[in-house]
Amino acid sequence: MHLAYPAVLSALLFCTGLYGVLARRNAILVLMSVELMLNAVNLNLVAFDVWLSRAAEETLHSGQALTLFTIAIAAAEIGIGLAIVLAVHRNRGTADIDKLRDTAEGHDPDTSDDDARTAEQAAESGRTGKAEATA
Amino acid sequence: MTLAQAAHGFLSPTGVEIAFLLVGLVTFGAAIITVTTKQLVHAALWLVVALGGLAVEYLLLTAEFIAWVQVLIYVGSVVVLLLFGLMLTRAPIGRSPDADSGNRWAALVVALAAAAALVWVVVDAFRTTWIDLDGPAAGSTEATGASLFQNWVLPFEALSVLLLAALVGAIVLSRKAKAESSSPPVNSRASTGSSPSVPDSRNHTIGRNGPVAGTESAKGTKSARETDSTEQEGAR
Numbered sequence: 001m002h003l004a005y006p007a008v009l010s011a012l013l014f015c016t017g018l019y020g021v022l023a024r025r026n027a028i029l030v031l032m033s034v035e036l037m038l039n040a041v042n043l044n045l046v047a048f049d050v051w052l053s054r055a056a057e058e059t060l061h062s063g064q065a066l067t068l069f070t071i072a073i074a075a076a077e078i079g080i081g082l083a084i085v086l087a088v089h090r091n092r093g094t095a096d097i098d099k100l101r102d103t104a105e106g107h108d109p110d111t112s113d114d115d116a117r118t119a120e121q122a123a124e125s126g127r128t129g130k131a132e133a134t135a
Numbered sequence: 136m137t138l139a140q141a142a143h144g145f146l147s148p149t150g151v152e153i154a155f156l157l158v159g160l161v162t163f164g165a166a167i168i169t170v171t172t173k174q175l176v177h178a179a180l181w182l183v184v185a186l187g188g189l190a191v192e193y194l195l196l197t198a199e200f201i202a203w204v205q206v207l208i209y210v211g212s213v214v215v216l217l218l219f220g221l222m223l224t225r226a227p228i229g230r231s232p233d234a235d236s237g238n239r240w241a242a243l244v245v246a247l248a249a250a251a252a253l254v255w256v257v258v259d260a261f262r263t264t265w266i267d268l269d270g271p272a273a274g275s276t277e278a279t280g281a282s283l284f285q286n287w288v289l290p291f292e293a294l295s296v297l298l299l300a301a302l303v304g305a306i307v308l309s310r311k312a313k314a315e316s317s318s319p320p321v322n323s324r325a326s327t328g329s330s331p332s333v334p335d336s337r338n339h340t341i342g343r344n345g346p347v348a349g350t351e352s353a354k355g356t357k358s359a360r361e362t363d364s365t366e367q368e369g370a371r
Contacts, residue, residue, distance in 0.1 A: 020170030
């Protein structure tokens with residue numbers, strides 16, 4: 001098999017995931033796109049490992065071992081990521097990453113729309129509670 | 136390499152290549168639908184198609200163990216986790232118009248530029264490279280297991296520690312505060328109003344008109360109560 005087939009498919013899948021990460025709004029859809037990017041990398045690793053295991057005299061099968069490690073780390077990452085998204089949703093009432101602008105500069109909260117204001121209220125009240133709890 | 140090169144025709148694809156191309160088209164199309172559909176649950180289900188297609192590609196590359204691990208972990212558990220996440224964040228069933236953010240066109244430009252550059256570089260670099268798929272499978276379970284437990288034992292064990300840390304971290308992150316229901320929200324809101332240490336005056340109005348503001352800020356007030364009691368529990 002020509003090596004360009006899996007390499008090109010992997011590049012296209014990676015760029016699809018890149019588009020999803022940049023263009024999506026829901027945090028869980030962003031996590032899905034991250035999974036697509038990780039899978040593109042896995043396909044590259046497997047294809048090059050199969051190629052090199054024939055081309056080289058001695059091989060460690062490092063590509064397949066690294067693929068297994070990547071799959072396990074991706075599973076851990078999706079667990080932690082979903083826990084973070086659920087915590088944010090519980091505290092803010094939204095999983096929309098465009099509305100989590102606490103650390104943004106030059107953003108006026110009064111000009112934002114209603115949903116953003118709701119999230120802002122939750123954030124502000126949370127800060128109020130923190131200030132009063134530490135007092 | 137030249138002998139092997141002579142045996143392959145550039146424009147006469149073998150059966151494996153045709154199968155790889157067809158499954159690759161299905162996989163790529165499913166990935167495109169995953170990142171562009173407006174229905175959130177459908178995105179997760181198309182992700183199943185994309186990941187399953189990748190498992191078939193692994194099988195075509197004779198990496199059978201990776202293929203079954205892919206089916207088990209990705210299709211079996213990651214997608215189920217994502218669906219649970221969609222359910223728990225109360226994702227709307229049906230089309231949601233705000234699935235894509237405003238910088239969609241900039242993202243499209245970046246992705247197309249990256250795709251063009253990557254495909255050009257990869258095709259140019261590996262123009263004369265063929266994978267030899269004949270003979271015993273390079274990625275059979277025997278070969279993978281032998282190399283994994285001969286050469287990769289220490290990273291394998293370290294990976295189990297990482298998985299344990301991720302498990303504990305996910306439990307800690309998703310655990311609810313214990314006294315959330317026991318501390319009444321009236322106290323916290325009253326003390327919020329009378330607290331002298333609030334730095335911003337706007338916080339007062341927001342904290343006080345919560346129950347009066349009606350439907351618009353109902354959700355915000357509810358999560359604000361939760362946040363209040365959580366913070367108090369943390370301070371204790």
